[in-house]
Amino acid sequence: MNRLHSTTSRNNNNEIREFKHEDVDYLEEIGNGYYGEVWLVRVHDQVSGTRRVHAAKKIRSGHLIVTEDPEAISELKALKNELEIYKQIQGHPNFPQLIGVVRDDRNCCIILEYVECGDLCSFLQQKAEMGMVVYQPVGDDDFDENTIFNRQEKQMRWKQKIGPEPADGTMTTSILVYIALQAALALKFLVVNLKILHRDTAARNVLIKDDYVIKITDFGLARNANYTGESSVAFPFATWALELLKTPSMFTEKTEVWQYGVLLCEIFSMGKKPYEKLLAAAKAAAAESGKNFSPKTAIEEFLERGGRLEAPQIMPNPM
Structure with a gap:
């Protein structure tokens, strides 16, 4: 069968x-x-x-x-x-x-469909390593979701605001905003329209084409929004909201929004790992005191104290 x-x-x-x-x-x-x-x-x-x-x-x-x-x-x-x-x-x-x-x-x-440029996290890291990033001011029209999927209008907007689309593959702030807005609208469709929780939104699960169109993938952990069962899977807790760290079955639309916020930090930090400095410091402190190091506990305690991921320096204020 x-x-x-x-x-x-x-x-x-x-x-x-x-x-x-x-x-x-x-x-x-x-x-x-x-x-x-x-x-x-x-x-x-x-x-x-x-x-x-x-x-x-x-x-x-x-x-x-x-x-x-x-x-x-x-x-x-x-x-x-x-x-x-x-x-x-x-x-x-x-x-x-x-x-x-x-x-x-x-x-x-x-x-x-095969997406030629691979996952977004590696793509952004490579651009940063090669110095192919240009930061520039962005305006309200960069956040216009009504034209986000119209490539001709997007290209025209780029030409009017910042010159032609970079021919050498250089990343600009406007392109990062474009990537972030695509992800927002795709997740809105998934969660609001279809009532499906992805549960593992992260830059490693976003693919990108050479024209900067992104494709959210890897639905192995996705569930219906009404799903409340426990799971034995070792989830990627660095993207979790505090309520999930406390109760791993508490996936909701709000925890999806939290994961999107972590994704924004990944995008505008050019693929850096969330909580990288926090975890490095916690690991060093545990080693010095002879205690066991638990990344999950370190993040949970940080969030419990009111700590939050800082917005990357190049992230525009509206974002």
Whole structure:
């Protein structure tokens, strides 16, 4: 019995394509999440006769579903959950396009649009390391969500305000604002319209194209907004609100907003890790006193005292 049900959904009036395992050539592992691996793949479309490069999410290598491996079954369940979410978000420009699925239990995978520039965190870090960042004032029109998805208008606005879009790939403050606003509108659609909590919003789970269009991905931890169950997964607590640190089942729309705030700090710090200085100091203090170091406890105590992440220096005041 196929654990990924054979129901189909429509994407821009097209049914989700079903491929066979032999149609997919795995080229290179390009990511690894809490539930499974992401691979660069070449997919042979038997109908059109074409071969195209995409990304594929699959359970981890070595986890064999046929042996009833509990970890493999858990990953397959998460993969099924992701598939259902991808069906719902099709057509939105800030989520990867769902290309198709391989439903074979032994080799099941979700085939997605390949986003060429990789994850946002690494992308921003590389730009900073190369000195390819230009800071400049931004105005109210940089925050106009009505034109955020209109590339021609965005390019015209850049040309009028700060000259042509940087040809050498240099990042500007306006581009960072553009990235941040895309993320806000995408998460608003996910949480408000679809009632889905991502629960792991972070720069490492945002992909970016060469035209600075972003794609929020990795829905392995996502749940319906009414979900209240406990989880044994080691969540990335650096993005958690204080109430989550105290009660890990308290995911709500408000905790999603908190995670977005942490994402803003990542964006405007050019990919720096949240609480980096705090955790380094707490670790040193624990070592000096001979106590065990707990990053989660250090962050919880900091927030309990009223501490908060500081806005990066280059973040515009409206943001």
